[in-house]
Amino acid sequence: MTKKDIGIGLLGLGTVGSGVASTLLSKSDSLAEQAGALLVLKKVLERDISKSHAFKIKPDTFTNHIDEVISDPEVAIVIEVIGGEHPAIEYIKQAITNGKHVVTANKEVIAKYGHELLSLAREHNVALRYEASVGSAIPLISPFQQDLAANDISAIYGILNGTTNYILTRMSQEGLDFALALKQAQELGYAEANPSNDIEGIDTIYKLAILSSLAFHTEVDPQDIYREGISRLTPQDFRYAKEFGYAIKLLAIAKRAGETIEVRAHPAFIPEESQLANVNGVYNAIQVEGDLAGKLIFYGQGAGALPASSAIIGDVLTIARNICHSVSNVSRVKLNQKLAVKPMSHIRTRYYLRLNVADRPSVLSQISEILGKNNISISSVIQKESDLSSQTAVLVIMTHPAEERAVQKALEQVRQLTVVNEVGNFVRVEA
Amino acid sequence: MTKKDIGIGLLGLGTVGSGVASTLLSKSDSLAEQAGALLVLKKVLERDISKSHAFKIKPDTFTNHIDEVISDPEVAIVIEVIGGEHPAIEYIKQAITNGKHVVTANKEVIAKYGHELLSLAREHNVALRYEASVGSAIPLISPFQQDLAANDISAIYGILNGTTNYILTRMSQEGLDFALALKQAQELGYAEANPSNDIEGIDTIYKLAILSSLAFHTEVDPQDIYREGISRLTPQDFRYAKEFGYAIKLLAIAKRAGETIEVRAHPAFIPEESQLANVNGVYNAIQVEGDLAGKLIFYGQGAGALPASSAIIGDVLTIARNICHSVSNVSRVKLNQKLAVKPMSHIRTRYYLRLNVADRPSVLSQISEILGKNNISISSVIQKESDLSSQTAVLVIMTHPAEERAVQKALEQVRQLTVVNEVGNFVRVEA
Numbered sequence: 001m002t003k004k005d006i007g008i009g010l011l012g013l014g015t016v017g018s019g020v021a022s023t024l025l026s027k028s029d030s031l032a033e034q035a036g037a038l039l040v041l042k043k044v045l046e047r048d049i050s051k052s053h054a055f056k057i058k059p060d061t062f063t064n065h066i067d068e069v070i071s072d073p074e075v076a077i078v079i080e081v082i083g084g085e086h087p088a089i090e091y092i093k094q095a096i097t098n099g100k101h102v103v104t105a106n107k108e109v110i111a112k113y114g115h116e117l118l119s120l121a122r123e124h125n126v127a128l129r130y131e132a133s134v135g136s137a138i139p140l141i142s143p144f145q146q147d148l149a150a151n152d153i154s155a156i157y158g159i160l161n162g163t164t165n166y167i168l169t170r171m172s173q174e175g176l177d178f179a180l181a182l183k184q185a186q187e188l189g190y191a192e193a194n195p196s197n198d199i200e201g202i203d204t205i206y207k208l209a210i211l212s213s214l215a216f217h218t219e220v221d222p223q224d225i226y227r228e229g230i231s232r233l234t235p236q237d238f239r240y241a242k243e244f245g246y247a248i249k250l251l252a253i254a255k256r257a258g259e260t261i262e263v264r265a266h267p268a269f270i271p272e273e274s275q276l277a278n279v280n281g282v283y284n285a286i287q288v289e290g291d292l293a294g295k296l297i298f299y300g301q302g303a304g305a306l307p308a309s310s311a312i313i314g315d316v317l318t319i320a321r322n323i324c325h326s327v328s329n330v331s332r333v334k335l336n337q338k339l340a341v342k343p344m345s346h347i348r349t350r351y352y353l354r355l356n357v358a359d360r361p362s363v364l365s366q367i368s369e370i371l372g373k374n375n376i377s378i379s380s381v382i383q384k385e386s387d388l389s390s391q392t393a394v395l396v397i398m399t400h401p402a403e404e405r406a407v408q409k410a411l412e413q414v415r416q417l418t419v420v421n422e423v424g425n426f427v428r429v430e431a
Numbered sequence: 432m433t434k435k436d437i438g439i440g441l442l443g444l445g446t447v448g449s450g451v452a453s454t455l456l457s458k459s460d461s462l463a464e465q466a467g468a469l470l471v472l473k474k475v476l477e478r479d480i481s482k483s484h485a486f487k488i489k490p491d492t493f494t495n496h497i498d499e500v501i502s503d504p505e506v507a508i509v510i511e512v513i514g515g516e517h518p519a520i521e522y523i524k525q526a527i528t529n530g531k532h533v534v535t536a537n538k539e540v541i542a543k544y545g546h547e548l549l550s551l552a553r554e555h556n557v558a559l560r561y562e563a564s565v566g567s568a569i570p571l572i573s574p575f576q577q578d579l580a581a582n583d584i585s586a587i588y589g590i591l592n593g594t595t596n597y598i599l600t601r602m603s604q605e606g607l608d609f610a611l612a613l614k615q616a617q618e619l620g621y622a623e624a625n626p627s628n629d630i631e632g633i634d635t636i637y638k639l640a641i642l643s644s645l646a647f648h649t650e651v652d653p654q655d656i657y658r659e660g661i662s663r664l665t666p667q668d669f670r671y672a673k674e675f676g677y678a679i680k681l682l683a684i685a686k687r688a689g690e691t692i693e694v695r696a697h698p699a700f701i702p703e704e705s706q707l708a709n710v711n712g713v714y715n716a717i718q719v720e721g722d723l724a725g726k727l728i729f730y731g732q733g734a735g736a737l738p739a740s741s742a743i744i745g746d747v748l749t750i751a752r753n754i755c756h757s758v759s760n761v762s763r764v765k766l767n768q769k770l771a772v773k774p775m776s777h778i779r780t781r782y783y784l785r786l787n788v789a790d791r792p793s794v795l796s797q798i799s800e801i802l803g804k805n806n807i808s809i810s811s812v813i814q815k816e817s818d819l820s821s822q823t824a825v826l827v828i829m830t831h832p833a834e835e836r837a838v839q840k841a842l843e844q845v846r847q848l849t850v851v852n853e854v855g856n857f858v859r860v861e862a
Contacts, residue, residue, distance in 0.1 A: 023581065023723065033765070034580050131578060137724035139570060139578035147562060147570035149465050150454065150744035275730065278709060292454065292741035293568035299706065299728035310723035313581035327758050334464070 006035065006320050007042035009075035009100070011066070011091055012082035013051055016105055016132075017044075019305025020079060020312050021055050027313075035317050036324035043069040045082075045091075070095040077319055079312060080104040089113055096120050096128065101329055103315040105132035105308050111206035111222045114213065115335050127319045127329035132311035134160065134207040135284050138300040139311075144214040145333060151290030153215040157430070158252040160207040160265075162282035162302040163191045163198035164230050168248060168267075169280040175235050190282055200229035204252050204265040211286070212254035212263050218337040220254075220263060226344040228266035237354060237425055240396045241269055244352070244380070247277035251430060260342040269352055269429040345405035350379070350429035352398055355414065356422040359386050359393040363419045367395065370417075374410040376402040392421060398429065437466065437751050438473035440506035440531070442497070442522055443513035444482055447536055447563075448475075450736025451510060451743050452486050458744075466748050467755035474500040476513075476522075501526040508750055510743060511535040520544055527551050527559065532760055534746040536563035536739050542637035542653045545644065546766050558750045558760035563742035565591065565638040566715050569731040570742075575645040576764060582721030584646040588861070589683040591638040591696075593713035593733040594622045594629035595661050599679060599698075600711045606666050621713055631660035635683050635696040642717070643685035643694050649768040651685075651694060657775040659697035668785060668856055671827045672700055675783070675811070678708035682861060691773040700783055700860040776836035781810070781860035783829055786845065787853040790817050790824040794850045798826065801848075805841040807833040823852060829860065 008024065010017055024031065024041050032038045041057060049062045063069065070078060070091070078095040080102060082088045089109050095102050096117065104110065110117070110130045121128035131141045135158075144153075159165050163185060170181040182199065185191035197203050209222040230250050241248050246269035255262040270277050275297050279285040284302030289295050301307045322329045357363045368378060377400045385394040399407070407426070414420055439455065441448055455462065455472050463469045472488060480493045494500065501509060501522070509526040511533060513519045520540050526533050527548065535541065541548070541561045552559035562572045566589075575584075590596050594616060601612040613630065616622035628634050640653040661681050672679050677700035686693040701708050706728050710716040715733030720726050732738045753760045788794045799809060808831045816825040830838070838857070845851050 027581065027583075030583070031581065137579075137721070138727060139574040142573070142578055143570040146749055147573055147745045148568075148741065149748045150458065150462065150741055152458075152461070275709070278706070290568070290741060292737045292744075294732045294735070294738055296569060297728070297730035299730065301725045304725070306723045307725055310579065310581055310721060313723075314578045317580045318577055321763055325759060325761075325763070328756060330756075332752055332756070 005038040005040045006076050006323060007040050007072070007074040008316065009043040009045070009069040009072060009078045010041060011045045011069060011078060011080045013044055013046040014081065014083070015305045016308045017081040019309040020081060021057070023309045023313055025055060031313065031317065035320035037320055039316065039320060042075050043072055045069050066091055066094065070098050070100055075100060076323065077101045077103060077316055079316065080106055081312070082106070084108060085112065092117060093120060096124050096126055099124055099126060101127040101319045103129045103312055103319070105130070105312055107133040107203065107206040107210060111209040114210065115219045118331055118333055118335070122330055125328070125330055128331055129315035129319065130210070131315050132308045134210050135286060135298065135300065136302050136304065137307035137310035138284060138286065138298045138302070140211065140286060140298060141214065144211070148288065148290055148293060151292045152256070153288060153290050154256050155289040156211055156215055156252070156254040156286065157276060158208065158211065158286040159249055159276060159279050159284050160252045160286070160302065161198055161204045161250060162284060163195065164204070164250045165279065165284070166190045166282045167199070168230060168233070168250065171233065171235065172238050172247065175238070177235055178231055178233060199231055201227045201250060201265045204250060208252040208254060208263060208265055212261060213335055214333065215254065215288070216256060216261055216337060216339055217334055218261070218339040219335050220261070220341070224263065224341040226264035226266065230267050232425055233267055234425065236394070237427065240352070240354065242272070243382070244269070244398060245272050246270060246429070247272045248427065249276060253430065257342060259339060261339045262342045262347055264344060264347070267427050269427055271431065345408070347404045348401050349404070350399055350401050350431070351407050352396070352427045352429055353411070354424035354426070355395045355397070355420055356424050357393055357395050358419040358421065359391045360419060364395065366417055366419060367414055370410050370413045371399070374406040376406055376410055394424070436469040436471045437507050437754060438471055438503070438505040439747065440474045440476070440500040440503065440509045441472060442476045442500065442509060442511045444475055444477040445512065445514070446736045447739045448512040450740040451512060452488070454740045454744055456486060462744065462748065466751035468751060470747065470751060473506050474503055476500050497522055497525065501529050501531055506531060507754065508532045508534060508747055510747065511537055512743070513537070514539070516540060516543065523548060524551060527555050527557055530555055530557060532558040532750045534560045534743055534750070536561070536743055538564040538634065538637040538641060542640040545641065546650045549762055549764055549766070553761055556759070556761055559762055560746035560750065561641070562746050563739045565641050566717060566729065566731065567733050567735065568738035568741035569715060569717065569729045569733070571642065571717060571729060572645065575642070579719065579721055579724060582723045583687070584719060584721050585687050586720040587642055587646055587683070587685040587717065588707060589639065589642065589717040590680055590707060590710050590715055591683045591717070591733065592629055592635045592681060593715060594626065595681045596710065596715070597621045597713045598630070599661060599664070599681065602664065602666065603669050603678065606669070608666055609662055609664060630662055632658045632681060632696045635681060639683040639685060639694060639696055643692060644766055645764065646685065646719070647687060647692055647768060647770055648765055649692070649770040650766050651692070651772070655694065655772040657695035657697065661698050663856055664698055665856065667825070668858065671783070671785065673703070674813070675700070675829060676703050677701060677860070678703045679858065680707060684861065688773060690770060692770045693773045693778055695775060695778070698858050700858055702862065776839070778835045779832050780835070781830055781832050781862070782838050783827070783858045783860055784842070785855035785857070786826045786828070786851055787855050788824055788826050789850040789852065790822045791850060795826065797848055797850060798845055801841050801844045802830070805837040807837055807841055825855070
């Protein structure tokens with residue numbers, strides 16, 4: 001079979017871009033076998049032309065003008081691995097408008113503009129694929145569109161960010177505090193110098209927006225997703241979690257509830273015997289619950305140049321095969337359901353409360369009275385760390401399911417009690 | 432959008448067939464939305480016409496003549512859920528020859544005739560899809576063909592049979608012996624009256640043949656897969672496994688080694704902290720290792736009417752969408768690598784040996800001499816269950832990696848020793 005080569009334009013030659021470029025070059029033969037045509041790296045958008053030596057790419061492949069990539073008639077597929085919102089979104093739109101198929105790993109752009117970009121791609125009769133945007137090499141986007149398409153999805157629970165999962169694993173296993181665990185993650189290259197995107201859950205809500213929109217066939221604006229980071233967690237919380245039989249994870253949650261969906265990402269207690277509780281280090285895992293499939297879990301590395309290349313080149317191969325077979329590459333993703341996001345104040349779950357209180361007999365009754373008046377019932381309570389000198393103690397309360405707004409209101413009232421020194425933390429509990 | 436209906440012919444209305452039929456009927460609207468056309472159950476091959484009442488299907492939809500299904504011009508897609516080799520293989524061939532797309536859950540037929548059927552389907556320009564044949568609802572077939580296509584797969588480790596995993600879980604957690612655990616599995620409907628297909632690993636090697644042929648792009652004849660069932664395992668083995676930090680699973684293993692592949696299914700010790708060791712009950716899990724993706728694990732229910740329906744109707748939807756978009760449904764699976772299966776005698780792994788011996792000082796030296804002469808080195812040994820009255824003891828030996836034929840030869844020699852009453856069991860250890 002001799003087919004015309006398929007030209008690739010690569011936007012960005014950072015960690016992921018380098019992985020993609022070197023894989024395209026080193027696996028050229030086997031990829032051609034898979035695709036049915038030679039995949040040729042025609043253009044690379046990268047300022048630093050010295051990088052061309054490392055990849056044995058002809059220097060004139062490199063350019064720092066986006067137009068030289070997306071207007072090149074020999075480029076059929078554009079891979080965007082610049083990351084971030086700008087200029088990636090503009091480049092992707094221009095590439096699509098120029099009739100190029102686009103493969104991207106950009107969770108921020110897909111979370112914010114996915115619906116618009118898919119429409120634009122349909123209009124221009126090209127593919128827009130983004131398997132690498134969530135869970136890296138873990139197949140998720142295409143299973144939701146294809147293998148699981150017969151299911152009504154009821155829930156997704158995900159550990160979607162390797163950096164925070166690494167930090168939480170160290171805190172749990174070694175009793176480190178957050179700052180030290182973060183510092184070590186940074187030293188090992190698992191966390192960035194400015195880690196806020198990861199530790200504040202921003203990365204997680206982008207990924208959750210993408211998954212939940214596919215699962216529920218609806219647009220999910222990442223701004224509508226409730227978000228809480230992991231920096232408030234302390235070694236104490238991990239100790240008490242263990243005592244009650246739980247692990248603590250930064251959990252992305254999406255649930256269908258009639259014509260609304262619940263979407264949120266925050267630290268959560270999960271039973272330590274659950275599969276997700278045993279996902280440690282930089283690994284990601286996504287649990288999907290469907291009416292037919294039951295519970296499925298997908299597990300793998302959520303980051304890194306090679307896992308991302310696996311997903312990106314998988315997408316490229318799908319497009320290339322369609323080109324070789326003269327088959328339309330137009331996406332058939334439908335996000336045409338109109339499901340409202342349930343306000344966070346209305347969600348119901350169980351709660352872990354850690355309070356620093358005066359070590360006096362009446363304390364528990366005052367606190368439980370407030371909880372009771374707010375319709376929050378206690379499932380268990382332990383008093384810990386009585387300190388004779390300061391006359392303080394730590395009260396750890398696990399509640400039965402209660403409404404978020406009731407818990408928030410109760411905590412406001414609890415904070416006013418003179419016997420309560422501090423609400424140390426509260427963490428939602430997911431069964 | 433008004434499109435022509437897409438007619439479905441269903442072969443078999445047993446457990447899985449009933450799940451498929453009731454899903455097609457109850458989800459008619461949402462499936463039409465997904466497919467782009469109404470999926471209409473046109474014909475059902477089933478002798479027992481009384482079943483039509485249960486499904487509110489018109490009685491004349493039922494037939495006991497295969498020709499009335501596969502020659503019906505209104506049937507575009509044939510779903511085969513009869514199971515077993517005959518007459519399923521003949522029906523599938525006839526359906527393909529008649530230009531029908533085929534979706535099947537039949538692992539035996541795909542394992543034995545997959546290559547031939549895929550060629551036949553290509554020749555007749557129709558789809559042959561079989562996502563349900565391995566791991567039921569767990570997406571595996573399409574990830575191997577698509578999402579993971581850029582990877583060189585180095586290994587697959589699978590727990591592919593829910594019945595045996597249920598039995599092993601009960602044996603491990605409750606100390607039951609094999610016969611009792613099997614009996615309870617039968618009472619709960621997890622094992623069939625004649626359980627040999629499951630407990631002897633036959634079901635597992637069919638599934639492994641399918642996965643390994645996709646992973647390595649080669650034909651794998653299930654007859655070439657080494658197979659050992661679970662009936663020789665005893666509560667003792669589980670106790671010793673735990674003592675050494677292992678779980679015991681019926682493990683399907685496929686590894687690439689140069690131009691050969693290693694494919695085998697047998698009970699194996701796996702580290703108890705590994706993800707697969709924590710797959711319990713009727714669940715399945717498949718670990719895939721790729722050069723780009725790293726380690727991925729897919730987990731879910733491996734059987735049941737609804738999970739199978741999830742995969743089957745997922746395949747139907749893929750075909751239906753292609754029909755609606757006038758896109759070719761022809762499979763692009765390539766099994767064109769010629770990889771030989773490594774003889775079992777040549778594999779290298781670690782071994783657990785349990786020997787019933789005379790309780791005498793020279794025993795260990797005699798046994799270790801034989802092992803040493805066969806180039807098998809011992810990593811640890813414990814002596815247990817000394818019985819004063821019978822003057823016997825149990826010797827449990829863990830070896831370093833050794834060649835299978837050396838171990839078999841050594842065991843033959845060990846059996847000849849007068850101080851050895853019995854080789855109680857030996858189990859391969861996978862790290």
